[in-house]
Each structure stands twice: as C-alpha cells, then as structure tokens.
Amino acid sequence: MATANDRAVLQTIFNPSTPFGDIPGLDEEEEDNTQEEGDAFAPELLEQVRDLELQGVSAAESGDVSTALERFGEAIRLLPERASGYNNRAQALRLRGDVAGALQDLDTAIRLSRGRGRAACQSFVQRGLIHRLQAREDDARRDFERAARLGSTFARRQLVLLNPYSALCNQMLCEMLGRLRNPAGTGSE
Template sequence: MATANDRAVLRAILNPDSPLGDVPAPDQDQDTQEDEEEPFAPALLEQVRDLELQGVSAAESGDVSVALERFGEAIRLLPERASGYNNRAQALRLCGDVTGALRDLDTAIRLSRGRGRAACQSFVQRGLIHRLQGRQEDARRDWEQAARLGSPFARRQLVLLNPYSALCNQMLGQMLGRLRNPSGTGSE
C-alpha cells in the first residue's frame, strides 16, 4: 500500500502544475517565522502586519488602490522590512506597473538578504515577471533561488522550463495510465 508521501510524490510527477502536487522539502519547516522579524519592535511589527493584512484583503476584494495605500503605510512604518515591498509589488503588478513591481521586488530581496519567506515570494514573483517578458534565464535563476528557499511552485516552474523533464513526466503518466487501465491499450 502506498503511503501519503508516495501518493504526493506521484501527484507531483504526474501533474507538476497542480497545487495538490506540493511536496515540501524534507528540511522545510513551514512554521518558522521570517528571518527579518527579529530586529523590529513587537508592537510596531504587529501594526505593520495588520496593515499588510488589510492590504491583502483589499487586493483580494479588487480594491487595489486601498491595498497600495495600506502597503505604503506599512513600508513607511518599517522601511527596512522586506514583506511590505513584496506585497506592494503584487499590487503594483495588478495595476500594470511592472517597473514599480520589479523595483519593490529587488528591494525586498536586498532587505531580506535573499533569505526567509519574503525573499522566497519575491524570487517567485520576479521570476514570473521575467517569464512574461520572455527572459527565461532570468526567470530560471529566480526560481532556482526560490526553490532553494522551499517554494514548491518554483520547483514546478523549473520542471516546466526543462523540456526533457516535461517529456519524462508525460511518458511516465502514459505508462501509469496503461498500468491502471490495461484494457485501454487494445490487448486483453
């Protein structure tokens, strides 16, 4: 009988785009706090986190201008915290300001020193922008960094950029399909 981990690995191989295919890295601790949180005063950090949550809620409800205001307030209160720049970059992308989004992502990566959750998310976002701009190698570099930081999405994107890996996944999927349904091959 296959374990839950075995099934998750098969899902990741057969459908690398599926969120159900996420298989966390063995050393990835999903409950750890961001590296950047430690040096900030707890009360100020709580206020900034609340502003960011308000910004995320506003963006999810379609009010990107309010989201930008909240993220801007968070950045004004803690300009050395990477998360605010990463969040604002997402809102800027929604508004079509790709240049501003890239500037904020670069800032988030610099402030986080390329470590922690904000850096991981920033590398993923920047990789997506590079991919949309046809800059595959830049996208690959960013997704490699994000994958090292534990992003299942970045790992899937790297697989999709590799034509040999995609072909292997397709062939493995066909083989497993035949094993599941041997009568579908025409022989009995």
C-alpha cells in the same frame, strides 16, 4: 501577529497558483524572522505594520487594489527596511499591471531580506513568474532555483517545466498514459 491560517490565506492570495503549505519549514524560519524583526524593529511599530499589511491583503482579496496599494505603502513608509511590505506591494502592482514597479519592489524585498526567509522566497517566485511571462527563461530559472532552495515546491515544479528534457519526457509520458487509458482512440480510421 498573524496566525498560521492568516499566513496560509496570504500565501493563497499573493500566490494563487501555489498550494497551501507550499513552503515547508518556513514556519520555523518565520519564527526566527519574527524574532529578528522584533530585535530590529520596535514591537508596537512592527505590529502596526503587520496590521496594515493584513488590511492590504483583505483589500486585494476583495478586488480593491487601490486600497491594498495604500495600505502596503503605509506599511513601507513606517518600516522601509522590512522586506514583506515590498513583496506584498509588488503583487498588488502586478494585479494593477505595473510590472516595472512590481519588479522594482521585488528587487528591494530580496535585497532587504538578504535572500532569506518567506519574503525572499515569495519574491523570487513572483520575479521568476514575471521573467517567464517576459520569455526571460534564464532569469526565471535562477529565481526559481533560489526559491526552491528556500523550500518552494511551486518553484521546483517551475524548474521542471523549464527543463526541455523534462518537458519532453513529461509529454511522452502523458501521451503514453493517454493511450493506455483509451486504447481504442489510438488506431487510425
């Protein structure tokens, strides 16, 4: 079973722009999910799958995306009804440049998780980021809203950035603070 530190490292690897502790309260929810997983899956099989996922994360961390994809694929073959493997494989697929494959895995992770728990939260964030990169702002907003409801601070920040009024206010505030910090730089020469 993964320790709290392992989970923090996984979070950082698979969501590098997300700070540690981004998802407050999910540790408790994860304990509930672990209990549900323990009820749904054979404990020895679940332990084997989690180990494969950790191996995949380690491989991805070292830059070996092919091995990471193999490990995540093995985990999915062993427990195809577990959302976490699809979420992890989606990140590796994204690293490889397979956005369509990543989106397919994210959709599967969200469906399997029924939109609840850590895997769902991370999947909504990942899918929202892909939508943003594809200039699909409405889709991105919907995914970030769902992730924010699951506790993601990162998703909340993305929602602020997607709000044009908020972005304008932030821009004006930054300009004003810049003038206050450097009053000599605001005059015309």
